[in-house]
Amino acid sequence: MLTQHNAFDAMQARLRVAAELYGLEDALFKVFIQPKRSMIVSLPVHMDDGHWEVFTGYRIQHNVARGPAKGGIRFDPGVTYDEISAGAAWNTWKTAVVDVPFGGGKGGIICDPSAMSQGELERLTRRYTAEVMDVIGPDRDVPGIDMGTNAQTMAWVLDTYNMHARVHANAVVTGKPVGLGGSLGRAEATGRGVLISAREAMQRLGKPLAGATLAIQGFGNVGNQSARLLHEAGARMVAVSDQRGAIRNDRGIDVHALLKYHSETRTVVGFKGAEPMDPAELLTMAVDILVPAATDNQITEHNAAKVRAKVVVEGANGPTSPEADPILLSNGVLVVPDILANAGGVTVSYFEWVQNRNGYYWREREVNERLVEYMTHAFQAVFATTDKYKTNPRIGAYILALDRVSLAMHYRGFYA
Ligand code: GLU
Secondary structure, three states: OOOOOOHHHHHHHHHHHHHHHHOOOHHHHHHHOOOOEEEEEEEEEEOOOOOEEEEEEEEEEEEOOOOOEEEEEEEEOOOOHHHHHHHHHHHHHHHHHOOOOOEEEEEEEEOOHHHOOHHHHHHHHHHHHHHHOOOOEOOOEEEEEOOOOOHHHHHHHHHHHHHHHOOOOHHHOOOOOHHHOOOOOOOOHHHHHHHHHHHHHHHHOOOOOOOOEEEEEOOOHHHHHHHHHHHHOOOEEEEEEEOOEEEEOOOOOOHHHHHHHHHHHOOOOOOOOOEEEOHHHHOOOOOOEEEEOOOOOOEOOOOHHHOOOOEEEOOOOOOEOOOHHHHHHHOOOEEEOHHHHOOHHHHHHHHHHHHHHHOOOOOHHHHHHHHHHHHHHHHHHHHHHHHHOOOOHHHHHHHHHHHHHHHHHHHHOOOO
16 A cells, blocks of 8 residues: 555654664554544535535644644645645644644545535535544544645634533634634744754854855745745855746845745746746755755755755755665755754644633743744754764654654553
């Protein structure tokens, strides 16, 4: 069933390397190599034209030793069981790397949200929530936003869950609208985590972020928030791409003008302040910082040797294949791995959950300051582990996570 380069294979490949180097005991390895619980649901939805469509949805929990499962719900035509399993496992490692008290989960529905009306999306989301009702909850598994879902989707999940449970538990999901218990700063949190990671990585190379050149692959939520924040911190974005194409300007792209253009046209293509370029070339440009923020499996054995960026900050999940890791390492490219670089989102999701449970809300400045604290702490811990085990930062991050999750598993013991 597994194909050669799927995301779950890529996760398992890193887990194997990290487990070996760390000396993980066999029993725990066997537990971590697969999800703890998977739910597959069939979702009949009444479409606007009167016919019924039946969608397939997943909710997968990889590990819950350190706390309730946590992870986004993805709406995308390319969703597969393996992709969602990989996402659940990555969230186990991510929440452990930033040291928030959650396990790893992920959900998804095979659908094309861009081709559906708001009414259809609402009915689909509510039916999904009703079906996974028994496995989610503030103390069980807390969904959040991901590709193809947004604050409105989370509001529908919250309402459906609460209607069925006869409670008001807004900690059941994160990424909610701010007027419904959402946290200030959540919308830009992943981008802010990318900014913090980039700054720390440059500091490790003894270089300032101000004036550094930057290329970003992908201009969805993560790509465009990263572009804005890095630009405001003084980096010079010289290239950016989206699903329709790529643009470059060696003197620097005016990011605020681009954001305005993008909000009107939904693409970066055709922006006047830059020239069109081949999107494949963006990944191999000689820049200080490359942020792959599109999708998985972009830097592979085919192009890794050509990557000339000094630092790669992985905004997307799984953008680098396992075969590319040693190539980047031997070429001296400093990679800030996904399970650290894009963990800003899940960190502020944790802050949202904490605020919901306290019924006491923080100012945006407090959210951002705490995020800096969590992310820089995680960054230092990952690099200390990397140095200790003389490995690359990705395996360093996995080892740090394995250490923390194993510790929790040991305290709890196996219940058999
Ligand atoms: N979309 C991110 C993920 O699943 C974060 C989700 C969340 O905030 O729970 O990794």
